[in-house]
Amino acid sequence: MEPVTKERLARYISLKKENENRRERLARLESNAELPPMREADGNQHTGSSGDRMARAVESYLEYQEQIAPLLAANQREMAAIEDAVAALADPLEREVLRLRYMDGEHCRLLSWREVAWAMFKEADDAAVYRIRRLHDKALLNIAR
Template sequence: MQAKKQLMRYSRLKKENENRAETLARMKAAAQFAPSGEPDGSQHTSGDGQRMARAVENYLEYEEQLRPLMEKNRTEMLRIEQAVAQLPDPLEREVLRLRYLDGDAWRLPKWRDVAMKIYGSDERKYLDAVLKIHQTALLQMERT
């Protein structure tokens, strides 16, 4: 089922972009707050200034390498979001959003959690309803 594979891929793309953005943020902070090498009267080498320059250079190189990958991920994520948004039934959209788009990137929410958010209960009848809506939504995505 291609639709389900796409939806599963969304969370992986999201997590990859989040991890890369966090790495970039750490590198940027390291470049901004590297020791400035201002003279304090002691006999230090000028290595601190070089360390800062290397940190900035590493950040810029890594950012340049990642930009195309992150943009490609964002484009694919947007395509998946648009496929979900095109579903005619708002309940189908909501089930897919809760299950695949809004959750933690590594673990999908349990079906009981999705049922609780939609129906306010995780009774078996609501769990079954959510699973049926999910199946219908996947079939609808396959058709479009």
């Protein structure tokens, strides 16, 4: 297995977000496939067109599910490898700085150094950021081993 690098760590949030987005789309497709047939505007039900719509919705769901399964699995394996490498670090502060910086961000955005410093030390001045960056660099050296 290749070592966990800064670049691999930085991809974690994107992989997580991609899996979430694809699962949400799959859930929407599944919901469309399970909805009862729609009625036409005049109140009459046209079984043929509704049945066709339902069949297309089920087909779309099954196709998308098959299409994304390998991608979701690959993303999950990469995320698990990163999580395992972080968890294997001996120093809990090193684990925490990597988790905060690379794994806990939202909206595909890494937490800033000031945000990480605040989360860990409840300080965000230049000295706290410097300490966080040094701890981060040490963690990167240790995780690559």
